[in-house]
Amino acid sequence: MDRDALGIRQVSEETGLSIDTLRWYEREGLLPLVERTADGRRRYPPGALRFIRLVQALRRTGMPVADVRRFIELGGGELAHHPERMVLLERQCAAIEQRMVELQDDLAVVRAKIAAYRGLIARGLDCEDELSEDLVDQLRTDELLAGTLPPAPSVGAEGVLRQR
Amino acid sequence: MDRDALGIRQVSEETGLSIDTLRWYEREGLLPLVERTADGRRRYPPGALRFIRLVQALRRTGMPVADVRRFIELGGGELAHHPERMVLLERQCAAIEQRMVELQDDLAVVRAKIAAYRGLIARGLDCEDELSEDLVDQLRTDELLAGTLPPAPSVGAEGVLRQR
DNA sequence: GCTTGCGCTGGAGTCCACTCCAGCTCCTAG
């Protein structure tokens, strides 16, 4: 009946997930809605496709596979679980926002370094690290004051990533 | 002499990188500027600390360790290499910007899902996935149209988007 | 009837980025 269900290859192309990954996600319990043809081939109804996109969003934003599974295991469509699921999603939202802030800080660091190099090159200078990092700092400050750089956002974001 | 050089523990606390990670980064060639005391203990001069922060920025923004190393191997402070390094950093900048866009999209997906749950709960409805994902879509669309969902970021995220 | 292509399964293998450990040295406090 489901004439608009997709085969695994199409889903792979559509989502960018590899075929192997799709199968693996399914085994891991991340994709409950996948159906089968009589001879055992996977069929992805449109709902599954949408679901996959949510899973992808969660994964890409740093939620571990185990947590995604936990989220999914929170029952299929029973009203009782909606609040719980929402809490998890809201937590993830917060995490994403943090990551974005962190990302911005890091971007600022990289841009500052670029500006420093630009300055060094413009002045025909050499060394930077050991001998006169301070000079580089100075350059960066110069650039900052000159408004070449975006006004680096302040410190903050901690620990969304795994480093310890 | 370097009275303001730090020990490994302090650097660890300062940067959030574990002591083991610091040592490992060094072995891997990511931290060339680390000095030693007479009895072999690590001493991190301020320059090293700044360098670590750059490395951290690169790592956190998704550059693999191997690439960071390649970047660093591009000579220490020789003018000839600055342009190359800059190219790498600029590439990374682009990658970061892309990542931020992606993150925004994913955030939107998650928020949409939250809104969908909110809608379902408000209406006392149950199922969502298999049976009537379309309904959820519909709800999401409703919410969007009703402006219930901030089309742009919300709490804590202001200024996160540097639209450009 | 055979080959080619897609898909299936269970399990093994890989890659990355750490993280842990045993066994050692050095220093300081009691």
Added chain:
DNA sequence: CTAGGAGCTGGAGTGGACTCCAGCGCAAGC
């Protein structure tokens, strides 16, 4: 003088997330 604590090294181990593979089934095309 001994005990404790911080660091050091080389190497082994871990966890997460895939990725690959052998061996099989089905269907279509020549």
